[in-house]
Amino acid sequence: xxxxxxxxxxxxxxxxxxxxxxxxxxxxxxxxxxxxxxxxxxxxxxxxxxxxxxxxxxxxxxxxxxxxxxxxxxxxxxxxxxxxxxxxxxxxxxxxxxxxxxxxxxxxxxxxxxxxxxxxxxxxxxxxxxxxxxxxxxxxxxxxxxxxxxxxxxxxxxxxxxxxxxxxxxxxxxxxxxxxxxxxxxxxxxxxxxxxxxxxxxxxxxxxxxxxxxxxxxxxxxxxxxxxxxxxxxxxxxxxxxxxxxxxxxxxxx
Amino acid sequence: xxxxxxxxxxxxxxxxxxxxxxxxxxxxxxxxxxxxxxxxxxxxxxxxxxxxxxxxxxxxxxxxxxxxxxxxxxxxxxxxxxxxxxxxxxxxxxxxxxxxxxxxxxxxxxxxxxxxxxxxxxxxxxxxxxxxxxxxxxxxxxxxxxxxxxxxxxxxxxxxxxxxxxxxxxxxxxxxxxxxxxxxxxxxxxxxxxxxxxxxxxxxxxxxxxxxxxxxxxxxxxxxxxxxxxxxxxxxxxxxxxxxxxxxxxxxxxxxxxxxxxxxxxxxxxxxxxxxxxxxxxxxxxxxxxxxxxxxxxxxxxxxxxxxxxxxxxxxxxxxxxxxxxxx
Ligand SMILES: Nc1ncnc2c1ncn2[C@@H]1O[C@H](COP(=O)(O)OP(=O)(O)OP(=O)(O)O)[C@@H](O)[C@H]1O
Ligand SMILES: [Mg+2]
Numbered sequence: 195x196x197x198x199x200x201x202x203x204x205x206x207x208x209x210x211x212x213x214x215x216x217x218x219x220x221x222x223x224x225x226x227x228x229x230x231x232x233x234x235x236x237x238x239x240x241x242x243x244x245x246x247x248x249x250x251x252x253x254x255x256x257x258x259x260x261x262x263x264x265x266x267x268x269x270x271x272x273x274x275x276x277x278x279x280x281x282x283x284x285x286x287x288x289x290x291x292x293x294x295x296x297x298x299x300x301x302x303x304x305x306x307x308x309x310x311x312x313x314x315x316x317x318x319x320x321x322x323x324x325x326x327x328x329x330x331x332x333x334x335x336x337x338x339x340x341x342x343x344x345x346x347x348x349x350x351x352x353x354x355x356x357x358x359x360x361x362x363x364x365x366x367x368x369x370x371x372x373x374x375x376x377x378x379x380x381x382x383x384x385x386x387x388x389x390x391x392x393x394x395x396x397x398x399x400x401x402x403x404x405x406x407x408x409x410x411x412x413x414x415x416x417x418x419x420x421x422x423x424x425x426x427x428x429x430x431x432x433x434x435x436x437x438x439x440x441x442x443x444x445x446x447x448x
Numbered sequence: 449x450x451x452x453x454x455x456x457x458x459x460x461x462x463x464x465x466x467x468x469x470x471x472x473x474x475x476x477x478x479x480x481x482x483x484x485x486x487x488x489x490x491x492x493x494x495x496x497x498x499x500x501x502x503x504x505x506x507x508x509x510x511x512x513x514x515x516x517x518x519x520x521x522x523x524x525x526x527x528x529x530x531x532x533x534x535x536x537x538x539x540x541x542x543x544x545x546x547x548x549x550x551x552x553x554x555x556x557x558x559x560x561x562x563x564x565x566x567x568x569x570x571x572x573x574x575x576x577x578x579x580x581x582x583x584x585x586x587x588x589x590x591x592x593x594x595x596x597x598x599x600x601x602x603x604x605x606x607x608x609x610x611x612x613x614x615x616x617x618x619x620x621x622x623x624x625x626x627x628x629x630x631x632x633x634x635x636x637x638x639x640x641x642x643x644x645x646x647x648x649x650x651x652x653x654x655x656x657x658x659x660x661x662x663x664x665x666x667x668x669x670x671x672x673x674x675x676x677x678x679x680x681x682x683x684x685x686x687x688x689x690x691x692x693x694x695x696x697x698x699x700x701x702x703x704x705x706x707x708x709x710x711x712x713x714x715x716x717x718x719x720x721x722x723x724x725x726x727x728x729x730x731x732x733x734x735x736x737x738x739x740x741x742x743x744x745x746x747x748x749x750x751x752x753x754x755x756x757x758x759x760x761x762x763x764x765x766x767x768x769x770x771x772x773x774x775x776x
Contacts, residue, residue: 251661256565283663293654297676306672307662354658361662 200268202227202395203248203365208262210243210252217243218260219419225365225412230387230396232410232427234403236442239416241399242290245367248397249285250278266365283311286363290370292350294342294357301338303353307361320360328356329386348379355386359394366390368398372405384409403443407431415439497749500742507739515743521708521724523733528740530747532708536625536718537748540700541693543629543714544636549686551633552640553675559641560648561670579638587702590631595622595703598630603715618713623705626714631699636689643688643763647681648674680762687759694752697722721748 201224210218218240225231233241246252247260250271264271271281294303304324305317321338325331330352334345342353351371358366368387372380387396387409400406406413407427414424415438423430423439434440441447507528508515518529555575559568599622610616651674659669675682705717706727721744732738 249661251657254657254660279663279665282661287661289654289657289661291654293652293658295655295658295673295676297673306659307664310662310664310668310672357658357662 199227201225202229202267203397204263204265204268205248206263206265208244208247208260208264210240210247210260211258212243212255213257217419218247221262221416221421223414223421223424225395225397227395228391228393229411230391230398230409232406232413233397233399233416234401234406234413234442235416235422236447237401240419241416242369244416245287245369245397245399248365248367249282249287251282251287253278283307283361284363285365285367286358286361288351288354288358288366288368288371291374292347292354294345294350294353296341296343298342299339300334300342300345300353303342304356304360306357311361324356324360325353327359327386327390328352329382329389330356346379348375348382351375351379351383352386355383359390363394365395365397368396370399370401373401380405403431403445415442417442497746500746500749504739504742504746506735507737507743512743515740516747519710523728523737523740526736528736528743530721530740530744532710533719533721533724533744534747535710536628536704536720537694537722537751539625539714539718540628540632540704540720541690543626544632544693545686545690547630547633548637548640548689549682552637552685552689553644553682555637555641556644556648557670557674559645561674562666575638575641578634579642583635583696583699584702586631586635587699590627590699590703594630595627598622598627602626607715614712615714618711618715620715621705621717623703624713624715624717625704625711628700628704628718628720629714631703632693632696635696635699636692639692640685640689643685644678644682647678647685647763650681651677680765684759684762684765687755687762691752691756691759694748694755695722697726701726721745 203225205224206222208218208221209216221244223231233244235241243252248264248271252258252260260272262272266281266284270276295306298306301317301321304321305313308317308320322331322335325334330349333349334340334353337344342350345353351374355366355371372383375383384405387398390396398406398409400409410427412424413427413430415422415430415434415436417438423434423436425434430439431443434443515528516530516534518527519531519535520527520529521532522528555571559572563571599620603620603622603626606616607618607620655673655677656669659673660666664672700720701723704720704723706719706723707717708719708724709717711718725741725744725748728737729741732741
């Protein structure tokens with residue numbers, strides 16, 4: 195975790211729009227490899243939009259448009275000729291609401307991405323490995339062929355994490371992954387982030403200050419589409435540069 | 449503490465009751481009227497069925513089983529077998545479904561998922577126009593365009609390439625099962641395409657995004673997430689189209705060849721249930737003939753009823769949300 199290591203993700207002058215709505219304004223920041231960046235800020239400040247610019251999901255929304263530079267290991271995601279599909283295989287995503295494929299079994303959900311890529315090897319081993327990584331294996335190992343909808347919300351969310359891990363992304367984007375979960379399931383997801391950090395670079399959006407403080411190495415505070423401040427999580431929560439950041443993290447507004 | 453909420457309560461409910469009194473009465477009268485109308489519709493259906501059974505009785509003397517399983521239809525000699533018509537109706541409807549479903553689902557996907565946004569209204573308008581064309585026009589188009597094209601080009605071509613299949617063997621005459629099935633396909637396409645479009649609208653966006661975030665292309669997202677989620681609804685749409693195909697009379701009569709025979713070849717002339725009823729009822733010779741036609745009508749009625757109920761059930765299951773029985 196030396197500061198000299200080149201960033202995994204570098205964002206430079208990123209702007210994003212929904213039609214006329216300017217949702218992300220001139221954001222620049224770096225994400226260190228194998229670290230967790232938390233993105234915080236009041237509702238509607240552009241956190242999700244920012245996140246979705248990192249795997250080119252933003253442009254799927256009608257009217258969605260992004261300009262600027264986002265590099266992954268130095269390679270510009272928005273350069274001409276880059277296929278967004280190949281980007282999304284390297285940058286996985288977990289959504290706010292668990293969205294397993296309801297028509298598939300638990301095992302098939304995990305291997306869905308691999309089967310897309312025409313994977314011919316043994317799926318069972320990978321399914322097991324990913325479910326273990328997502329801390330779900332013990333709960334589902336006896337019913338891998340039940341429908342994914344038979345799981346609880348928290349289990350479904352961990353299934354979605356396992357599904358994202360199966361394609362071996364380099365980066366994992368998580369948009370409020372625990373907001374639909376109870377405290378116990380939330381704790382498991384947070385624990386999981388700690389473990390995943392050893393192998394993946396994680397960017398997580400959260401509304402929960404304690405969560406941001408617990409899981410992240412760095413924190414970025416967004417306000418009205420702008421990046422107000424980014425820095426080591428400890429600094430952001432104890433000694434931020436900006437008054438607005440301090441007001442927000444201490445709960446004075448937002 | 450206990451009183452303050454209790455005190456205004458009677459007033460509120462009393463006021464609500466009073467102000468609701470007028471609309472309530474109207475509501476009740478209205479729903480009563482609707483109930484009556486609904487009952488009347490059912491009554492009419494019942495009366496029609498009873499009348500058909502009554503009229504059909506002379507022809508069913510030999511037993512309903514023989515009636516539907518005999519393939520000999522000769523009013524002059526008094527033999528009435530329904531099989532050629534049942535066969536013709538089933539074959540033409542199956543052809544129609546086989547042709548119309550893939551095209552309709554493709555159109556629905558174009559309209560809902562893949563098509564360039566500027567082109568979508570144009571395609572949508574085209575589909576609506578197809579739905580608005582009267583069936584006699586389809587029949588005329590079939591006679592003047594489709595039948596010659598089949599006779600001179602498509603049927604000889606199919607015979608040359610797929611002639612090892614019995615369904616594509618025989619003389620290319622144009623008029624026949626294939627012509628009727630293709631006309632029906634065009635006629636039921638708007639129904640299936642528009643219902644499928646509605647079904648696709650019920651697919652949650654999160655599901656599609658889940659697939660895309662895994663690195664699926666648009667088409668892969670359709671295959672892995674959208675179509676599996678929609679299949680019950682698409683089946684419902686198909687059955688609705690099938691119901692329409694089964695009952696269609698005019699266009700089929702004009703192109704099927706009207707021959708009460710059974711042939712394995714799609715190129716051959718045949719007949720269908722509604723077509724023979726429409727053609728022969730006016731000049732039916734005697735009670736038994738009329739009765740046999742009424743019997744055909746009962747068969748048609750039964751089949752359509754079952755299919756339509758099944759279709760509505762399926763579509764409702766989809767509309768009621770994602771918790772529906774997915775795997776069934
Ligand atoms: N599909 C959309 N069409 C138009 N505007 C949108 C759309 N989605 C979001 N916006 C707007 O873009 C801005 C940023 O939205 P975004 O979803 O990124 O906020 P957020 O920080 O994730 O909020 P929350 O914490 O509530 O999830 C908001 O002003 C929002 O109204
Ligand atoms: Mg959000």
